Amino acid sequence: MIPARSFALFAVLALLALPAVAPPFLVTLMSHVGVSSLVVLGLVLLTGIGGMMSFGQAAFVGIAAYTTGWLTTALGWSPWLGLVFALALTAASALAIGAITLRLGGHFLPLSTIAWGLSIYYLFGNLEPLGRHSGMLNIPPITLGPVSFMSQTAMYYLIWTFTLLATLFCLNLLDSREGRALRLLRGGAHLMGSIGMDTFRTRLRVFVIAGILAGLAGWLYAHMTRFISPAPFEVKISIEYLLMAMTGGASQVAGATVGASLIVLIKNWLQDLLPHLTDNPAQLEQVAFALMLILILRFARSGLMPLVLKLVKRMPRPVDVQAGLLPKRRLPATGETVLEVDAVERRFGGLVAVNKVSFNVKAGEIVGLIGPNGAGKSTMFNLITGTLSVSSGTVRFLGKDTRRLSQRQIAALGCARTFQHVKLRPAMSLLDNVVGGTYLRTQAGYIKSGLKLDREEEERARLEALMRLEQVGLAERAHDLAGDLPLGQQRVLEIARALALDPVLLILDEPAAGLRKKEKDALAALLRKLRDDGLTILIVEHDMDFVMNLVDRIVVMVFGQKLREGDPTTIRRDPAVQEAYLGGLA
């Protein structure tokens, strides 16, 4: 086992030393690996981590390559100006494509990126100023003051400087506020919305970042080969990038370089070998790569990185207990109205799921919303948290009308929730899951995070998360994976994440479902303690015993209507409640 830092240092030293010891063709090959790594890095963020798919990455590379190619040959501009325009154009294209496709589900993005990739390819091949299918010659080398990156070795160093910096940027980004949003994308829009993250904007941003990385690769490629034609920007090449990502391990940043190295080397080997075997080496290469991609998806979906990671020792970063605190919200005084539900109605077509229900929740109390199956409790829950919109009536939170607000905006006002079916990221640590809850209380953006200028705030957020874990009694296991916890503790972990929002109101969706007696008791004790600390709690629950012994007030719903409201003892004795809820047996 080698510590991760030494491993990375070793890799960088090996890259530095390579031109001194390796034959020139290998240096050129490794330059190609560096360029491909940049594109694949974008795919790792996009596909491996964000769960999106693009077959247009080669087209982004092409846009950048042609932009700088045309500006530096036809207009004679400096390659550095070419870089600025190349990146601006790729970013703008990514923004435009993303804006129209990323709201749509699964297959629309990949399909439209294929259409886009093909269009761009045909455009390059048909535009006279871009040399049509024969391409553009004599693209000048990059110069920096007196240094010219004319030689392959100089270009090799330039490429790898960019590639390593980009890798570092991505690693920093993933370990930050926005990076956590990115890693949560696969948890679904409801999980993200509940802690104030915006699914669409997160997707769009990562799509643009992937486009920019591909653009950087295109710029380097154009000035490395000094000649461009449409062929390397075909959709087929996008598939190769995808293969690189999958081979390396699409969910690991370092997998980009591992995959790119392997596939570029295999490709080079195939190009030496195949012409001896067949008249159609290019097509046979295509067959080999397609087969490889299918087999990897079937049998080894995590790629090579898990094998590499076995050699590396990674220590969890300790939480800095000296870090400052995040700003806290002022809680309303006990007895003030926190939530006001007034004659709320929700219809699904002809079905009235919630029919003119009114109740309110006051600061510092625990209110239980109970009712038999199909009473409309879950619908009510979704109306309050903003995952469904009300048909008529009003919901006011801290005096603000929330009917037109999104889930995210309601969360920002101080309304935190948990889920009936636990929504955690099982492969992230407890701490990371809870730090996600501080999203709305922190500010660091992509650039700040990528450049590691967010550390002070990040440490505060981590300390806050550790304190919330301590509050719910899970601090001991802060660095374990959330997926390793039993269900009862996963629910508690969700509460810790909700607390990290610094909420006024905590809404729990069937928190006792699936818990054992002891776990229920512990949960009830925790909730009482939270109330005593000034938190207001609304519980939507099925479990009568759990609710009766815990809450201050109960609202009973039956068939979408409010049946009764009162303290637990009155409700327990109420014949109408017994009739509706317990079938008259109790």
Place this chain on the structure above:
Amino acid sequence: MSLDIILILLIDGLSTGAIYLLAGLGFVLVFSVTRVIFIPSGDIAAFAALTLAAFQSRTVPGSIWLVAAMAALACLAECMTHLRNGTARRLPHAIFFYAVLPLIPCIVGLMIAKQDVPEALRIVTTMALILPMGVLIDRLTLRPLATSSTLILFIVAIAVHFLIAGIGLIVFGPEGVRTNPILDGVTTLPGGVVVPAQQILMMIVALLLSFVFYLFFGRSITGKALRATASNRVGARLMGIRPERAAATAYLIASGLAAIVGILIAPVTTMYYDSGFMIGLKASVGAIIGGMASYPITAIGSVFIGILESWASFLASDYKEIIIFSVVIPVLIWRSFAVHRDGDEEIEELA
């Protein structure tokens, strides 16, 4: 621009649209049942054209070896699955469906390849040879991943396209082919515009098959089972519909439609081993217009794409592809505003 040209372009567009319509129906069918965007159906169409052309030039089509090899592999995979699951009694069934049935047209094909046989027999043999391809491709590549996300299935479908297009070059060679028209001669419309009979045939076939499609889904039990699987897999399974069988039926129908597409288009367009990709993608644009769900809107969308293509080739032939693929943009914008906002979408782990 004279009225004659407008009319010629319109008819040309309608006949191209008929092709995309047939392919588009297959797309929507396979997608709704299996969640796979079956891009390789374009390749299947191209292979049908190349197979018929080989028969017409008295040579053995490479597709015979391709289908035989796929059948052998698929049969092996199916038998191993049965042995592993302890359902050995179903082995004869597996051998019959995955090896014997696909091999019959292979043998017939070998027998008639060098003979002077009626054109109709060649067409029927080509159809029978191409028909199992979709099912075999599914069995070998997609079915083992049937529970994966749409995203994974889509990548695999694209990879399968590149795989079989590459193999297509090896078994068919790089030459483009044109087949003899099924219907010779021309029809003169009132007004003096001359239309090749083959184009009329394309439109009639598309119309007829759309009607059959409508009857099949509206009236037959199999059609209803497919619709049930499309709308709710678990529910359909509880009703005794096997998703694997529904998927196989969908692939069979899609391959049949693709074979018809290939046979219809080969007399009017030169077909190469890789011509299928473009047919598949353009048909998928039609299917996107239909939201990958609605048959009637897909049909309208496909015909629209056909007409657009014939106008684009006339007015700006260099930019024809760009114009056609740009159509997806307004469609996507429209769909992204029409999208249902209350649902939550969970994306599975890639790794």
